[in-house]
Amino acid sequence: MKDADEFDNFYRDTSRRLARYAYGLxxxxxxxxxxxxxxxxxAWQRWRQLSGYEDQEAWLRLVVNRLSADRWRxxxxxxxxxxxxxxxxxxAPPSEDTVLLIRALRTLPMVHRRALALHYLLxxxxxxxxxxxxxSTGTVKSWLSRGRTGLxxxxxxxxxxxxxxxxx
Amino acid sequence: MPAxxxxxxxxxxxxxxxxxxxxAERARCRGRQRNRNQAVLAAAVVLLVAVGVVAGLRxxxxxxxxxxxxxxxxxVGSPIEFGGKASAAYSTIAGERSFTAWRSADGTVxxxxxxxxxxxxxxxxxxxxRFDDFASVTAVPQxxxxxxxxxxxxxxxxxxxxxxxxxxxxxxxxxxxxxVKSAVADSLLVNDRGLVRTExxxxxxxxxxxxxxxxxxxxxxGADRAQYTVGMRTANDEDITRQTDDxxxxxxxxxxxxxxDTTDGRLLKTTTIPAPGQGYTFIAYEGWLxxxxxxxxxxxxxxxxxxxxxxxxSSVLLDLPAGHEVGSLWPCGSxxxxxxxxxxxxxxxxxxxxVAGGQQLWxxxxxxxxxxxxxxxxxxxxxxxxATLLDPSGRPVTAITGSDSLHWLGDDGLLVVTKExxxxxxxxSDGRTTTLGQMPVPASMCVNTDTRIVCPSETEVRxxxxxx
Numbered sequence: 333m334k335d336a337d338e339f340d341n342f343y344r345d346t347s348r349r350l351a352r353y354a355y356g357l358x359x360x361x362x363x364x365x366x367x368x369x370x371x372x373x374x375a376w377q378r379w380r381q382l383s384g385y386e387d388q389e390a391w392l393r394l395v396v397n398r399l400s401a402d403r404w405r406x407x408x409x410x411x412x413x414x415x416x417x418x419x420x421x422x423x424a425p426p427s428e429d430t431v432l433l434i435r436a437l438r439t440l441p442m443v444h445r446r447a448l449a450l451h452y453l454l455x456x457x458x459x460x461x462x463x464x465x466x467x468s469t470g471t472v473k474s475w476l477s478r479g480r481t482g483l484x485x486x487x488x489x490x491x492x493x494x495x496x497x498x499x500x
Numbered sequence: 501m502p503a504x505x506x507x508x509x510x511x512x513x514x515x516x517x518x519x520x521x522x523x524a525e526r527a528r529c530r531g532r533q534r535n536r537n538q539a540v541l542a543a544a545v546v547l548l549v550a551v552g553v554v555a556g557l558r559x560x561x562x563x564x565x566x567x568x569x570x571x572x573x574x575x576v577g578s579p580i581e582f583g584g585k586a587s588a589a590y591s592t593i594a595g596e597r598s599f600t601a602w603r604s605a606d607g608t609v610x611x612x613x614x615x616x617x618x619x620x621x622x623x624x625x626x627x628x629x630r631f632d633d634f635a636s637v638t639a640v641p642q643x644x645x646x647x648x649x650x651x652x653x654x655x656x657x658x659x660x661x662x663x664x665x666x667x668x669x670x671x672x673x674x675x676x677x678x679x680v681k682s683a684v685a686d687s688l689l690v691n692d693r694g695l696v697r698t699e700x701x702x703x704x705x706x707x708x709x710x711x712x713x714x715x716x717x718x719x720x721x722g723a724d725r726a727q728y729t730v731g732m733r734t735a736n737d738e739d740i741t742r743q744t745d746d747x748x749x750x751x752x753x754x755x756x757x758x759x760x761d762t763t764d765g766r767l768l769k770t771t772t773i774p775a776p777g778q779g780y781t782f783i784a785y786e787g788w789l790x791x792x793x794x795x796x797x798x799x800x801x802x803x804x805x806x807x808x809x810x811x812x813x814s815s816v817l818l819d820l821p822a823g824h825e826v827g828s829l830w831p832c833g834s835x836x837x838x839x840x841x842x843x844x845x846x847x848x849x850x851x852x853x854x855v856a857g858g859q860q861l862w863x864x865x866x867x868x869x870x871x872x873x874x875x876x877x878x879x880x881x882x883x884x885x886x887a888t889l890l891d892p893s894g895r896p897v898t899a900i901t902g903s904d905s906l907h908w909l910g911d912d913g914l915l916v917v918t919k920e921x922x923x924x925x926x927x928x929s930d931g932r933t934t935t936l937g938q939m940p941v942p943a944s945m946c947v948n949t950d951t952r953i954v955c956p957s958e959t960e961v962r963x964x965x966x967x968x
Contacts, residue, residue, distance in 0.1 A: 336528060343524035348517060355516035369522050369530060376531030377684075381633060426515040433508045452509035453516070480505060487508075
């Protein structure tokens with residue numbers, strides 16, 4: 333059961349971070365739960381191969397990207413309505429600020445949400461996001477800037493666009 | 501409202517950290533289930549599970565047999581050596597031959613055929629080329645299929661990129677006939693005429709002739725493309741690589757159910773069910789279609805649906821409480837469906853339901869962490885962190901921990917290979933075990949018939965007799 337032990341350790345060490353990322357992308361705790369379980373199920377399917385990867389977490393995030401994108405496309409026609417809906421309650425109800433942020437995130441293009449989730453929820457630098465996404469650092473800066481602007485427009489917070497993290 | 505995004509995201513991270521996550525074992529269980537769903541062709545035996553950590557067979561209703569020296573298992577023929585340490589090696593059996601494929605350190609994948617009775621080489625090792633990975637080998641009477649990944653740098657970050665190649669060989673000579681690319685998530689079924697593939701990426705279904713690889717028939721995806729494709733099984737199908745019923749069932753994105761003749765692609769019947777979500781499980785058995793589904797939106801409780809493909813009538817067999825998940829569905833006797841489900845604490849419950857009337861026949865607590873099941877002659881094997889054999893009334897016959905693999909053996913038995921290489925036959929009816937012998941080197945990837953067991957290791961493949 334060496335593989336199972338290794339996998340369980342990997343799950344224990346990384347699943348919480350993946351849940352943050354999935355929650356950031358979807359804004360939905362139940363979706364985040366499902367996506368995390370599905371991503372790790374797929375990881376276990378090919379664990380022999382995946383365990384040799386340098387960045388297994390990046391692989392998991394890409395699985396979550398694709399699955400969440402599929403969901404997003406399916407829900408696309410309901411996007412405007414969904415943006416106005418309060419997300420379902422997780423185990424611990426989110427604060428009002430969190431509800432507002434989720435609602436604002438839902439109005440953004442996926443690529444902006446992904447960059448914001450990596451930057452703010454997983455503490456990834458611009459260079460790291462660029463490496464993971466295959467984009468230039470300039471493009472990542474643009475995603476983050478436009479993401480913040482989009483959030484500010486919805487949140488109505490005039491100070492939000494001047495995020496202090498560009499210096500990374 | 502907080503002044504900056506940092507504070508808002510800190511709050512979001514805190515909310516995310518409070519989201520309850522399932523246990524790793526549940527993800528592994530789900531992964532195994534996905535493998536089983538996808539690997540119709542990759543499984544050459546009815547049942548092969550790796551369970552437990554500590555060796556030992558634990559009959560529940562019998563005292564342990566006296567400890568005695570175990571005689572060696574009788575080897576048939578001579579080992580076939582790989583000429584080095586293989587990164588992967590698998591065997592499969594079809595008819596009177598066994599086939600073993602392995603990948604050497606330099607990436608070369610080779611395959612050899614042996615006579616099952618004598619273990620003599622039927623045709624010598626043939627190279628298929630160099631590949632980054634070797635996934636499996638399986639045989640049907642008409643063809644030998646070897647699954648490889650040519651370029652792992654192109655390994656997809658999803659399941660629908662066609663990274664995998666299936667090499668189709670003549671089982672009589674070992675000559676390569678043709679090859680086709682196929683994604684992990686593609687559905688693959690076989691019949692006497694050929695291989696039927698439904699592409700996960702496009703939804704297109706195509707049948708390839710065993711001899712030439714030519715397209716026998718194809719069905720374009722259409723606007724409402726197939727999301728799930730399963731072969732129709734019957735009670736006689738002990739080997740999941742072959743269905744005796746030449747029908748397959750496709751469920752489209754909108755929930756249309758299409759029954760298709762796999763020999764010519766004819767649409768035989770349609771009906772509708774609720775549109776399927778991701779990660780659902782579908783089972784087609786004896787003219788019925790079974791699946792798990794959310795009862796409403798993405799956060800609603802799961803339930804189990806049964807659809808009579810003759811009449812088109814569809815109904816809910818089982819409603820689960822909120823937070824419970826279906827781990828596995830499997831037919832467990834004619835007209836019966838077994839359901840394994842887990843709660844938030846990954847406690848497992850297994851139920852048997854009489855399909856026509858929707859009556860629950862029995863229920864029992866399964867292994868913690870989830871379980872998936874297989875059935876033969878009404879007996880079910882529950883596999884998860886441990887394995888439990890259930891009789892048709894749901895009574896546990898035997899719990900097995902630490903065995904390396906389990907295989908159905910004949911009409912009334914299980915073949916148990918322990919981690920130490922001890923090979924035992926277990927009688928289904930009462931769990932009594934008979935030790936058949938000891939392999940000198942433990943082997944975990946064996947395949948067997950009633951009389952032979954073929955075991956590849958890192959360096960060689962050996963054949964043993966199960967009848968002395």
